[in-house]
Amino acid sequence: MQPVDSGDEEAKRSFIEEARRGQIVRAAVETIAEEGYARASFVRIAARASVSPGLITYHFKTKERLLRQVLEYVDARLDRAMEGGPEPLTGFEDGLRRIVTGHVMHCSLHPREMAVRQEIGGADVPAPVREWIARGEEAGRAEMVGFLTEGQGHGEFRTFDPEVFTDALFAALNHAPARLRRRPPEEHEDYARELARLFAAAATGREPSD
Template sequence: MQPENRSGDQKRSFIEDARRGQIVAATIATIAETGYAKASFVQIAQRAGISPGLITYHFAKREALMKEVMLTVHDSMDRALTARTDNADGYVSAVRALVEGFVHYCAEYPAEMVAIGQIAAAARDAEDARTWAEEQNARTLTELETMFHEGQQSGELREFAPRVMAVAIIAALEATPAELLARPDTDVSAYAKELADVFELAIRRD
């Protein structure tokens, strides 16, 4: 049985959305604490203080829940990064905003980063979520590559291979969650600035 939207039910819809959000939050916390493999509906339900049956009411399969976690975290991250990059006054400042924003997001939401990392690496019953993450990464790579082409055409960026630079930035960002987790005493602001400096020096025209 799946949630129904009947007459009356902006309120019902709101309640259902709130419940789904509660389940997603409990899933993130469970994966971060026990690992993906042990994040069963029973474990998630115990953390959320609900019955496992209520989870299956909203998410028929574990895979559907894991994809919802991936979508929720990426949506949150996208809003946070957009808020930073929208104020950029050029291509270099946009890259700085992206890099620094991502580092700060990882520091602020460590459980979320652990969860989506484990889901993306899962060998079983997360194929849909993993495929979506791969498609998202491919889109991000293309967007960065396009931005670098445009920056070079405008004269703000030096000549370099846009694809290679895009791959390098994504690789550096993907390494950030594990680095911050392994070194909890890291000065996040200094780390973010240093990483942004590296790529500013790599792309800007002297």
């Protein structure tokens, strides 16, 4: 869902450097998730990682680069989770529902990571990061539009503007972490199924079967 940042000179990193980078990225995720992006200063992230603030700059050079790593970390895990289960899709409606449930359940399992996406998305992030996020979102959006259009071509989906549908769907998915936070974990699966039924009904114009 995010562009591969191939071409950057990350090159070979020592084992211990990789470990520290991971530790700092995870500390940044925690800090942003729990204190908010605006409070996620190097001092606070460093404190959470039990490390000096200078070390963050040492490993990431700039805050922008750290943010990029944070987003890559979060999105990589999301992408992996979204790759779909082993059972074959029975159709486009099934595909749409799996996208929704997959995303929501990932939010349930990794609430802090997913909260970070929202925090950063809405915050006063450096311009290059904002553009990088926008490019990633645009790619995801295009993929979804293509999927919906295909479903319409197969007659499985009703006639609607796939762009508008994608806007609504992504808005709902992005807000999922905030809403799940207010519900006990045992309800999350129901939440996922309900949201999937909602968008299935919206896409097909039929009462969802299940």
